[in-house]
Amino acid sequence: MVESSKSDRPPERLLPKLAALAVRHADPLVAILCVAGLVALLLLPSLAKNTYISENALIPGSASPKFAIRDAMNAAQFARDLQALRQNVTDRPRVVRSFLINHLVAINADFYVHAFYPPEPPFSSLNFFSSHPSYLRSSVETNEIPPENLGVNIAGIIRAPRGEGIEVIVLVTPFDAESFTDADAVSLGLSLSLFQLLSKSPWLAKDIVLLIADSRYSAHSAVSAWLKEYYEPFSFGGPLFHGSTSQQEFYARIMDAPFASLLKESTLADFKRAGVISAGLVFDMQGVQGRLLSDFLTVHAEGPNGQMPNLDLINVINNLAVYREGLQMKLDMATNILEWAWLGIIGQILETLGHFAAMINEGWKFGSPAFEYVQGAATLARSVMLQAFGVPTGVHGAFRDYQIDAVTVIMTFAQAHGGQVGSLLKFGRLVEGTIRSVNNLLEKFHQSFFLYFLAGPSRFVSVGIYTIPLMLLLVTLPLKAAAVCVQRTECSAQATETSSPLQASSIPVLPARNFTNWLFAVLTVCVIELWALTVTIFPPIANYLADTSELKVTVWGAYSSLSCLLCFMVLVWVSKLLGIPNSFGSSWTSLKASTLGLATIGVGIMSPINFAAALAGVIVLVPMCFLACPFRKQKGMFQFFLGLALCLFCTLLVSLFYTEQPKLTLAMLWEWVECQWKWGSATYLYLSLVHLPCSVLSMILLVCNPDK
Known part of the structure; x- marks a missing residue:
């Protein structure tokens, strides 16, 4: 009878087992995917094809x-x-x-x-x-x-x-x-x-x-x-x-x-x-x-x-x-990166690898001369920048x-x-x-x-x-969010099992506190998104209230700061009204998972609208969201140095977008907003409704005091 019951058990499916294995080993897998995505990004100039007439x-x-x-x-x-x-x-x-x-x-x-x-x-x-x-x-x-x-x-x-x-x-x-x-x-x-x-x-x-x-x-x-x-x-x-x-x-x-x-x-x-x-x-x-x-x-x-x-x-x-x-x-090309020594070193390495590949098999055409790689990278960076701006x-x-x-x-x-x-x-x-x-x-x-x-x-x-570097970097966000959720669920289940031995023998039931933490995290994300929406539509009002560009940006920044404080007051009031414990420390894991989910959804929606903006954005969002963790909860130095390395690399890549005007001023910022508003560019909405909320949520996670 025991053998028949074992034979009647349905076989385990491969996809859920692989998903569970990936979530269980999320940290090393995320590190591998991030490195692979950045390497694929650097290989784009070498993987460029020669143009041809298709028609x-x-x-x-x-x-x-x-x-x-x-x-x-x-x-x-x-x-x-x-x-x-x-x-x-x-x-x-x-x-x-x-x-x-x-x-x-x-x-x-x-x-x-x-x-x-x-x-x-x-x-x-x-x-x-x-x-x-x-x-x-x-x-x-x-x-x-x-x-x-x-x-x-x-x-x-x-x-x-x-x-x-x-x-x-x-x-x-x-x-x-x-x-x-x-x-x-x-x-x-x-x-x-x-x-x-x-x-x-x-x-x-x-x-x-x-x-x-x-x-x-x-x-x-x-x-x-x-x-x-x-x-x-x-x-x-x-x-x-x-x-x-x-x-x-x-x-x-x-x-x-x-x-x-x-x-x-x-x-x-x-x-x-x-x-x-x-x-x-x-x-x-x-x-x-x-x-x-x-x-x-x-x-x-x-x-x-x-x-x-x-x-x-x-x-x-x-x-x-x-x-x-x-x-x-x-x-047009980004002329300032033509003098980057580390980019020339990468070109030399790829050229050497191409020579070795040709010695093994003449049909393997890989790599190009180092100067062609640098020029291709400069032209490619400029092309991505012009498309990401969303302005003709x-x-x-x-x-x-x-x-x-x-x-x-x-x-x-x-x-x-x-x-x-x-x-x-x-x-x-x-x-x-x-x-x-x-x-x-x-x-x-x-x-x-x-x-x-x-x-x-x-x-x-x-x-x-x-699309390869974008997919490699983007998949790390939901993977890390799933790992955070599973880690939180396992900790809650262990706490319940320890406190109630009778419940351990039955099906584990998550405590009500876990649900309230998720509810507070979702409420926080919704309030921050509403605040970002008001900041997005405020430039016409600032244009009416002030005369000069510098004063308009100052009014816009003052409104954003004061309205952000007001949003936190509204968040506390709504959480008390709904009977939700308003503590960022107890719900920081749920808030981090929600932040990762918001970044994933934002990049996913932006990619079919403006792929270049989504690619440039995910390079910034991935390290920012991964570092969104209270300082007291940092486990080991590997995660910290990995995030720091990603931030430094992304800073170098984002600097490509300021090749023409290295010195930014308030007047230039307002002119950029006017240009984005005039052309109806989705990049403006992408930055204000995705990057701005994720930045605020990341800062909240960094400064919050987690519960023991």
Whole structure:
């Protein structure tokens, strides 16, 4: 009978046994996972892959460019004519707009003038995640805006001879008529020459829109307003012209009389549309740098909340620039880490390991030269930083709001190398080749990667690789939380068994005190989260109460401190009202487990929104939450030195995010908050609703007096 009872017992499952074993040996396992995650993070530059064209239909460089030396000379002439118009200081905007419209009329292209309202201040409302709240104004507000303060975009459309008007490619050239520079003149000259060439191209299958964006209130605001009207024409709620100002009077103020009468007598002032926007290309001239030996271009691709365009679009530009036009493509890099000696030592070690691996098997390609590793690490760190900030790095960010692949190309040429005409010839062929490749597509970009980090102009780290360090570091948080919970439960069960021998023979029942400790810990986390929420939405109030940036930050900090003390008073009052013992010492293990759980949930939610911010955040949260333990409860020196080493390493990594401005001030902090609020960046919410509560809870755990 005993044997039959043993045979009827269900077999133990493997997964619960492995979970129990992992929780039982949590401390050494957490140490191994942390070291593995940091090593995987350092290996990312070596694991970067070479870029390649995934979509065969793009075939960059397959056709001979039609942008010839004559077109480059026309672009230079347009630039000289625009530079001559700068002499008219009194009426410069009207003269420049009339010049641009005159050439659009000569090309026989459809064109129109798009007027838009100036954007509102970032703290004018609490609409944080609304699409474009700065362009939704009531009739009362618009009556107070004079026509001279409205932004004016000029758009031209080329109808494709081989297309049906279903898709369109948008070219954007920002310019400011008020502060008109030589670089703006060269950019406009190149865009007019390219537009003139494309109007005669028989191979076009997609329409072309040239948007000359008025950057008086920033080029991003101009492009955002145009896209808003393009896709959501009924979102403004009313006509732009009303009251005493008519449409004809407005155009008479912004351009010369002949063109104003042309708009008055025809429908050219109406907003015209083409097909669905398949891609956007923003190109601008940075200027002339005489010390350069060759021309180069810089590509900006980071969009809002770390969104990136399809990698094929960047690959096409790099392929055409490097292999056909002989241009050098550059990306922003964290230049300060190029001098880090320990990073060079790691590069030397990886290079040596690569040589040994190649001696064993020639097919094992591991490692790279040390200088390439350092440069790749600098570029990768800059790419992660720009994505983690959650703010677009150029005008192309406006297109990402509508899931349109777009990049910004900044062109810089050396006047001593080939002259201005030779540089314009190369850049013109580059833009033409990019348009020709996108024109070959029969559908939107979808073949290549959307989630990646750039480690160089022709190297990238895909999503399948850079998720490894995040997962290795993130899994340590719930593992440590489970170990803390099990340790607390076992201690409570042993105490119950010792105090009640009769209960030890039956099923162990946890004491009521353990439940109250958990209830107090959860209540503490909820109160701290509510406090963090009020701190998050306080900047608009601080902006109203103070004038200078330093005073605004001071008001914000004073409110945060006083409200934090008030929250602790509310916590004590609520715990007394519910009959819960309000002691951090008796419930510190439950509070630590709750803190680890909060960090896990926050990073898990942030990772699909902005993976770079989640990766940078988990590097800071892991050592901070592990060190969140009362000083009197530190068991041995291993845990302390492990946490200290993690903190030092994370400080070095976080210092990458301050490469441009090593000295932080209160004014810079407020400008950063304004920028985050303006773009609706989730990084601001992530820092204020996850990192700030976890920091406060960690400090509580460090200073609390645990019960014996």
